[in-house]
Amino acid sequence: MKKYTALVLLFATALGAFAQTKPAPKKEQDYYEIKTLPIPKEIYLEVGGLATMPDGRLAVSTRRGEIWIVENPYQKTSHQTYYRRFASGLHEVLGLAYKDGVFYCSQRGELTKISDTDRDGVADLYEPIYQFDLSGNYHEYTYGPVIDKNGDMWVSLNLAWVGFGEGKFSKWRGWFVKITPDGKLEPFAGGLRSPAGYSFNEEGDLFYGENQGDWVGSGRVTHLAKGDFAGNPGGLKWAKEPNSPLKLSLEEIQDNGSPMFEAAKKNPKIKLPAVWFPHAIMGISTSDIVQDTTRGKFSPFPGQYFVADQGQSKVMRMGLEKVNGVYQGFAINYREGFQSGILRERFGLDGSMFVGMTSRGWGSTGKDDFGLQRLFWNGNMPFEIDMIKAKSDGFEFSFTQPVDVNSVKKAASYAIRSYIYKYQHQYGSPIIELKDLKIKGVEVSADRKKVRISIDGIRQFFIHEFTLKGVLNEKGEPLLHETAYYTLNEIPTGPALVAAAPEAEIKTKVTARNVKNSMGYELGIAGLLKKHTCSACHAKDSKLIGPAFTEIAKRNYSNQKILELVYKPNPQNWPDFATEMAPMSHVPKSDVLKIAGWINGLRETESLKNHD
């Protein structure tokens, strides 16, 4: 009987949906779908590495030292998967590769080759390719290998954590190293802090994702060439080794809180990131990075890059171009809502992407402790920014669909600003040197899929943030993702735009939507929390990456004190939280005070409940 009622209710709901007239705004899941691979209950699949196998199986390595082979991972004939344990007993396998019938993986202290010599489906030979030094510090993670075209294995070595990133305890910590199949190590580049994800693009260039922290003002993706220094000096002790391709000492690096590009001007060994991922907005812990080489199967953006984030459980998109020989480009959201913190992305044989997850003590927006999902494009074409290219006086946007010309000609359709982060030994950075920018001219291509804008005051090295909130397609629909972040390392030469000025003056600020919403104050706050990315880390009642607002309310801070703490967080206030909050001093004071008032209001309602 109960079942019957439920069914009726379900039908009723469906009918209700049909009855609506106005189509709902398009969402990510209308184009980019997530499928969850079931995990047997007794397996604690804290994913550290993924390897797609050419026979249609998927290999998954875990923090608990196991390698599982998943059969039917594409869930073709049935939804059920089958897990076979191939190897076990390893020490925290944070990277896995499969080549010629053999697995290669990183353990904390070893690059290991694992073979099944008697072909019974279970590994029986574990051979070290290379043994890494370890001090015993938990933060000395070892990632990889990524195998290059020559068969050499690339491994990244995390710094230890002793209140700051430190590489001196064990050799080559903070470095990328290349290891030949017979175990010869060659240091490649230094300055790494927490290099959890990296890969080569089709041109054979190496990119890695870095996590915000000391000397890292915000998450970023950096292209590394031999001898490059990526920014964190924790491992510079090893630059003194005779085989180091990098000669640099801590004393040569300025630590005065000015931006990284200023330090790089003084010392060109400092490699600037190709793309900054603004902290708390575009993730909080950049992890894996892969280039879409599926030729249009995985996404509408072939050749672009997909960058995962552990803390925010999402996949972002990065488009790169080369200007004056330097990689640079933009970051934009792609798909959020994964079940746990994403560490690994690997393409499957069908062009879908396997996403391997674990949150393991850092916390993530996806609440599961671990998970395995598959991300794919359903073939419907979303209205998205396809590419952004730098121009001598501005930028050129291309879109996946023709735009409504009227919408792109309105100045109010754009909000543009630029800013950068500090380069300093302190953890993280606030946004600094923030400047709102005005559009001088707009030009639309004949096919209406390209829009070039010229801007007053573009700044080399800065992050240029574009919010194209008024840009519509021909059906009058807004962009699926309206905000993109372009890192302008180089300004190309070329003719300036000769085009009509936009139709009205540009507003100087992005105004918060929904602040005064007809649905009341609560939603206004929700809008503010989302806009300023507070809700990326905090929820009202539950612990996410940061404490619940109700918990903050219990601290009895004044609104003014909350303002101070938002602008200059004191992580010691919350020793139980693993991820430190970034200074949010770019958020307008009035908005913070509004949020603070709302937080303190939670305490009053809370105290009425009388939990004693």
Next chain:
Amino acid sequence: MKKLLLLLLFATPFCVWAQQSIPLTDLAAFDQPSQNWTIEQAVFSTYSDTAFQVSPGQGVLVNTLRGGKYHRTDDLKSKMQHGDIRLLVDFMLPKGMNSGIYMQGRYEVQLYDSWGKKTVKYSDCGGIYERWDDSRGKGNEGYEGYAPRQNASKAPGLWQTLEIDFQAPRFDANGKKIANAIFKKVILNGILVQENIEVSGMTRGAIFDKEAPFGPILIQGDHGPIAFRNLRFETYEKPTASLGEVSYDYYTGKFTDPIIPTTKPVSSGKLPALTYRVIPVNNDYLIHYKAELTIPEDDTYEFQTFWTGSGELKVDGVVLNKGAHWFNEMVPASTFLKAGKHRLEIVHIKDFPWGPKALGLNVKRIGSRLVSLHERTSLLDPDAVGLIEVKANAEPVLQRSFAFHLGKKKTHVIHVGDPAGLHYSYDLKQGAILQVWRGKFLDATQMWDNRGEPQTSEPLGLTVVQDGKFPLALAHQAQADSTDLVYKGYRLEAGRPIFIYEWTAAKLRVEDRIQPAGNGLKRTLTLVGASPQKTDVEAVLATGHHLSILQNGLASQPGNFMEWKGAAAELLKIASGAQQIRVPFTGAQFTYDLIW
């Protein structure tokens, strides 16, 4: 910040307890010992002997059959009478022997040769033996017997350790029992086998017919030979310090040091016990507590304070300790105090908003249990984390982790567990066994809970630590170490690893195979390759002190036996002054058993 907390936890000093020894120079400490009890210098036994070999001297208490049969009168009673007590003793049993220690002559912890038993009950070593009541009916007379949590017994012929923390029953003025006796802890060979077990009455074999506040230690001597050494104890009969009514002055403001301000307090009052709970705010306050401290007898008293923030403890105006701490950090300070009334003061500030408010004050005097002088809710209990266990019940299980060995953190360690219940940890850098154990396999909580900052795992059973050295040497040369070795990996056979090394100095490949055999682990070292040094290879079975070659093919070190077939062993003195047992290879292979 988390890291810091952990450091603080590690830094917390353990409460030292002062123990008295029962001297084993003669039998003067015992009440009419039977002729079976003697004092000797040392006893020896193999794991299969049913009697001891004895060398005369002092230090070891031995029970030997001298006249026909053992009798109840062969039980050994201490002259010392005790109530609450913590007792530590080393014991050795020959094969198949049975004994026990009766607290107050009434409540027995069983000593038994339970070596190798898969399942254990109350009558096994470390068990709390049953009470007995005929009126319960035939077959049901025994009750309230408690099996140890696991079999923590070592092989007969090895010294074992036992620690018993016992709380005596309590009686009212009329002699009526108002609280049962409690085994607060029983620790056998380092394994906690009983915790907070309350017993409603006496064990069947008690030598009294009534429970009482005091009684002697009784060692059962009526079943067979047994030896003891290192008999130590602490009793808890002495009165300890107490605190009277607490008065306080409370101030608000930005205080950075625990200095009492000259301004008027915001509030003042009196409390029945010390507590932070009168403080209405989370930070930016100073509170000054004053109370009368009653010291019962002249002695040294240890005070332990706990607070989040800064504080100062003073007795009679003398600062005993001062500093900034986290609430789970115990800070001890000892001072000699004369009997009588003293003035105790605590000044406490918290000048930051994070962290829980907390205030605790304990006092410890030798001969008295640790007592809290604060109100219970004034100090938080630290969080406990549920065990993450790696089991090896069905097939051999391997697990790498960091592991502590002789106080050092080793980073390339693999633990190998076997369904036979015999496990070991192996240093892959060194080609060495770090420890062997029996029982459950591995506690991986510190590696897999949360971020796993210590990243260590630990044995869950009875563990014997080994020297952690590569087991081979060339004749007349020092033992090989990691600089002479290249680790080449391991292959699995029937799920068990065979570790492979290039031993560069000897130009040989070495295969190291360790597997369960009977009641121990069998290690087979195989030399592969042709090298002129091959005939010079010696197995190093043990390095250290107190090594004995018991007979041809059997030696012992503190903790375990080594047994082998083949050439005779040599007991060498090495440069460090320690001893070393070596056995030359007679072919390409050498096999020995570790038995514990």
